[in-house]
Amino acid sequence: MEKKAKIIATLGPAIYSDIKLKQLVNLGVDAFRINFSHNTDGINKIIAKIRRIEKSSNKKIALIADLQGVKLRVGKIKKDNQRIKYNQKYIFDTKKEIGDHSRINFPYPKILKRLKKGNKILIDDGKFTFVVTNKKGLVVTTICKSQNCYMQSNKSIHIPNFDITFNKLTSKDKKDIKTATKLGCNWIALSYLQNEKLILETRKLIKKDIGIISKIENRHALKNIIKIIKATDSIMIARGDLAIDIGHSEVPKVQLSLIKKCSQFSKSVIVATQMLESMIENNTATRAEINDIATAIFQGADTVMLSAEAAIGKFPTQAVSTMTQTILSTEKYKRQHIEDFKNSIISNKDPVKSILLSVKDIAYNPDVKAIIVFSNSGKSAKLVSAMRPAAKIVTISPNVNVCRQVSLLWGVQSINSRDANGWKDMMSISREIIKRLKFVNKNDFVVITAGLPFGKAGMTNMIRLYKVGT
Numbered sequence: 001m002e003k004k005a006k007i008i009a010t011l012g013p014a015i016y017s018d019i020k021l022k023q024l025v026n027l028g029v030d031a032f033r034i035n036f037s038h039n040t041d042g043i044n045k046i047i048a049k050i051r052r053i054e055k056s057s058n059k060k061i062a063l064i065a066d067l068q069g070v071k072l073r074v075g076k077i078k079k080d081n082q083r084i085k086y087n088q089k090y091i092f093d094t095k096k097e098i099g100d101h102s103r104i105n106f107p108y109p110k111i112l113k114r115l116k117k118g119n120k121i122l123i124d125d126g127k128f129t130f131v132v133t134n135k136k137g138l139v140v141t142t143i144c145k146s147q148n149c150y151m152q153s154n155k156s157i158h159i160p161n162f163d164i165t166f167n168k169l170t171s172k173d174k175k176d177i178k179t180a181t182k183l184g185c186n187w188i189a190l191s192y193l194q195n196e197k198l199i200l201e202t203r204k205l206i207k208k209d210i211g212i213i214s215k216i217e218n219r220h221a222l223k224n225i226i227k228i229i230k231a232t233d234s235i236m237i238a239r240g241d242l243a244i245d246i247g248h249s250e251v252p253k254v255q256l257s258l259i260k261k262c263s264q265f266s267k268s269v270i271v272a273t274q275m276l277e278s279m280i281e282n283n284t285a286t287r288a289e290i291n292d293i294a295t296a297i298f299q300g301a302d303t304v305m306l307s308a309e310a311a312i313g314k315f316p317t318q319a320v321s322t323m324t325q326t327i328l329s330t331e332k333y334k335r336q337h338i339e340d341f342k343n344s345i346i347s348n349k350d351p352v353k354s355i356l357l358s359v360k361d362i363a364y365n366p367d368v369k370a371i372i373v374f375s376n377s378g379k380s381a382k383l384v385s386a387m388r389p390a391a392k393i394v395t396i397s398p399n400v401n402v403c404r405q406v407s408l409l410w411g412v413q414s415i416n417s418r419d420a421n422g423w424k425d426m427m428s429i430s431r432e433i434i435k436r437l438k439f440v441n442k443n444d445f446v447v448i449t450a451g452l453p454f455g456k457a458g459m460t461n462m463i464r465l466y467k468v469g470t
Contacts, residue, residue, distance in 0.1 A: 002392075003327045004411040006030040006303040007320060008064065008270065012311020016046055022053050023317050024310070028324035031062035031408045033305065034185070036176045037071070037154075047183055060400075060407040060414045062187060064213065065180030067173045069191030070166040071217075071241070072157035074123065075105025084149040090130055092121065093139045104151060111164065112138045122158040123151065126244040158244045165220075167197045169205075177205050186405040189213040189236060194220035196231040208377065209401040211408075213270065216258060217241035225258070229265050233382070234408075236305075239273040259299045266386035268409050271296040272305040276322060280313040285322050293323060297330040302385070302410040335390070359384060359463060362447055368465075369440045370394055372430055374420065374450035378402045384449070385409040391447065394433060426450055427466075434468055442469040 009015065009024055010033040032050060034043055047063065054061045074092075077099040084090055084101065092106035099105055106112055112135075115121075121130040121142060128149040130142035169177075180188060188210060190198050199212055206212075211233035214221075218241065221228060229235060237258055243251045255271065262269040275296075276289050296304055304327070309319040362368060368391045375381045381395040388410065395414045397403050403414035415433060420426035430448050434440050448464045 001328060001332075003028060003324060004331055005297050005301060005327045006408055006410065007323055007327075008033050008272075008303055008305040008408070009310035009316070009320065010035060010305070010307045011043070011046060012308075014312050014314070015310055015316050018049055018053075020316065021046075021049055022057075024320050025053050025057055025059065025061065027317060027320040028327075029061075029320055030059075031064055031187075031303075033064040033066050033189070033307075034180070034183075035066050035311070036172075036180075037066070037068040037073075037191075040179070044183060051184075060403045060416070062404045062408040063183070063185045064187040064189055064408075065176065065183070065185040066189040066215075067176055067191050068170070069173060069193070069215075070170060071192045072108060072111070072159075072164075073154045074151070074157060075099060075107055076153040077104055077151055080152045081150040082152070084128070084144045084146075084151055086144060086147050086149070088144045089133075090142050090144050091139060092130075092142065099151070099153075101151075106140070106157070109138055111159070111162075112140055114162075115140055115159075119162065120160055122160065122244060124155040125240045126158055156241070158241070160244070166192065166194060169198060169201055174205065177202065181206065181210070184401070185210065186401055187211045187213050187234070187408065189215055191215050191238075192217055192241070193228070194218065195224040196227045199228065199231040207401075209399050209405065211378070211405050218245045222246070222254065225261065229261055229267050232267065234268040234270060234302075235262050236270040236272055239271070255296070256299055259296075259301055263300055263386060266383050268302040268382065268385065269300075270303040270305055271301045273307065275304055276306060276309045276319045279309050279315050279319040279322065283315045283318050285319075290322070290326050293326045294330045297327055298334070300388070303408060359387065359389065359447055359449060362463075362465065365445070366390070367445045368447055369444040370434075370437060371447045371449065372396060372433060374426065374448075375402065375406070376419065376451075378406045380449060380451075381406040381412055381414070382409060385412050392437075392439065394437065396429065396433060420450065430466065440468055444468045 007029050008031045009029045015021055015024060050061055082101050091103035094109050115132055117132050119132045128146040131145055132140055132142050134141040188202060193214055202212055213234045213236050214228050214232040215236045215238045217238045237255050239251050259269050275293055276285050278286050293304055306319055310316045370392045371384055371389060373380050373384050373395045375395050375397050384393055393411045395406050395412050396417045398419040400416045403416045406412050407414045417429055420429055446466050448466055450462050
């Protein structure tokens with residue numbers, strides 16, 4: 001039984017070997033994330049390995065370029081894991097010298113100017129708290145208010161209830177977009193956006209066969225969420241930064257709300273951060289972590305993501321296996337209670353979406369084994385995936401990058417094939433594909449969707465119900 005929800009694994013030294021990468025793909029990884037916040041030297045060699053595995057496994061694999069964005073970070077420190085004692089004085093300043101046990105570089109003078117006594121500075125995704133006690137020019141003195149605090153280079157900074165507006169791509173992000181395009185990445189993930197402006201700017205810099213993932217990490221993004229969902233291709237619920245900004249207890253309801261909104265607008269959604277955090281050090285997950293994955297799948301997430309668990313964890317293969325088994329178990333229950341989990345989709349008078357919505361009821365018939373979607377741009381594949389049909393979704397595209405992109409979507413198996421040059425050729429290609437599908441037999445029904453004339457993206461206007469063998 002194949003899972004329908006997809007898994008992203010973050011690339012890192014723990015999985016760089018050919019053996020580990022192949023194991024992860026075989027265990028259920030559908031996409032790899034490249035974190036551009038960290039050093040990406042030599043990543044082209046890792047990507048070459050992934051593409052060789054893709055060819056041998058006959059499974060399209062998506063690559064995601066996760067941009068650093070304007071996420072605030074401290075500078076470098078002499079020795080990572082520099083111990084800062086509880087109630088110890090610690091200084092943040094703009095000096096470019098490497099930090100130590102008493103001070104560190106805070107490379108944002110405009111923010112330092114606005115800090116006041118009593119402001120909190122949270123470091124390393126909120127793990128450690130420093131409270132401002134004094135300020136002299138661009139030198140801010142704080143007191144450490146965390147036990148077992150260890151300062152490391154380039155760790156994140158959060159300042160609660162502190163309004164900072166960012167609406168443009170950084171020069172690093174623009175450079176990284178060019179690098180990601182050269183590397184053959186299929187998705188660009190935008191970090192710390194607050195509205196749709198970064199999405200629109202990014203659209204102008206990327207090819208049409210690259211999708212955009214908008215990471216929801218702050219209260220500003222939540223205020224503008226409808227505009228963001230409409231402008232983007234996918235949403236990532238980045239629960240770590242989001243929790244720091246809005247409060248941990250608010251995240252569960254926000255997660256459910258975002259998944260529902262994405263479903264209505266036929267946009268895919270990724271749930272990320274600490275899904276199997278304990279498996280960085282342990283070879284088994286906690287019951288709470290298993291429940292967390294299952295909850296995301298029950299709610300309708302397309303994709304779940306592993307971060308440090310894969311990149312630097314001691315047990316990456318066990319983590320992927322655990323995630324896959326949890327998805328399979330949850331999806332089995334959903335199939336058995338399918339009426340409780342059908343999606344509600346807004347067509348917004350979009351004729352293409354309306355046509356594809358008519359596939360939904362047909363695809364819930366148990367005799368319909370597959371939906372074959374001819375999709376040049378990937379738009380039709382996204383719409384069919386959002387319907388969550390019971391039948392399997394097979395996307396056919398002449399563009400290999402579109403195939404890789406849509407392989408991240410719920411339930412989609414993508415196949416790179418030549419484009420049809422007419423009705424008869426479409427049926428010929430469909431029959432060739434059906435022969436490869438082990439789950440389709442003679443006298444089964446298959447739904448075929450395509451656009452006439454062929455070769456024109458976004459023009460799906462034809463549905464055929466085909467009985468195999470006739």
